[in-house]
Amino acid sequence: MSLVPTFVLMDDNKWYKNPSLGEKNWFICFDDDDPIELVIKEKDYKEGLTPDVIFAKIGAIAKVTSRPIRSGLRCFDSKFHFSGAVAFWIEIKNKPSVKFLRDHDGVSDKPPQQDCVFYDFKEIYRP
Numbered sequence: 001m002s003l004v005p006t007f008v009l010m011d012d013n014k015w016y017k018n019p020s021l022g023e024k025n026w027f028i029c030f031d032d033d034d035p036i037e038l039v040i041k042e043k044d045y046k047e048g049l050t051p052d053v054i055f056a057k058i059g060a061i062a063k064v065t066s067r068p069i070r071s072g073l074r075c076f077d078s079k080f081h082f083s084g085a086v087a088f089w090i091e092i093k094n095k096p097s098v099k100f101l102r103d104h105d106g107v108s109d110k111p112p113q114q115d116c117v118f119y120d121f122k123e124i125y126r127p
Contacts, residue, residue: 011096011097
């Protein structure tokens with residue numbers, strides 16, 4: 001559970017509050033006290049949808065930093081349909097594309113002055 005919001009600098013150079021990226025069978029989420037998480041539908045992962053395939057698709061300079069984590073049931077759409085999932089902790093070194101933005105709680109031209117975590121893909125820091 002996040003205690004403070006996360007702000008992510010995307011490739012349009014805007015800061016997105018609590019964003020998630022993804023498509024119907026995978027998503028990436030950001031947290032204030034856990035690494036960035038990539039979650040893939042278990043069925044699609046078994047059929048070859050790996051982190052490297054997703055990284056290539058979205059143009060991410062990224063790497064997996066954990067073994068696959070069986071993640072139980074996770075929600076992949078707004079209709080609250082749950083599916084078995086596999087999760088990975090990941091590191092991303094470049095700004096994510098807004099093209100894959102699924103959801104967020106607001107956007108600004110600069111990070112706000114409040115308790116939060118900023119992801120600028122150079123380092124993670126707290127104000």
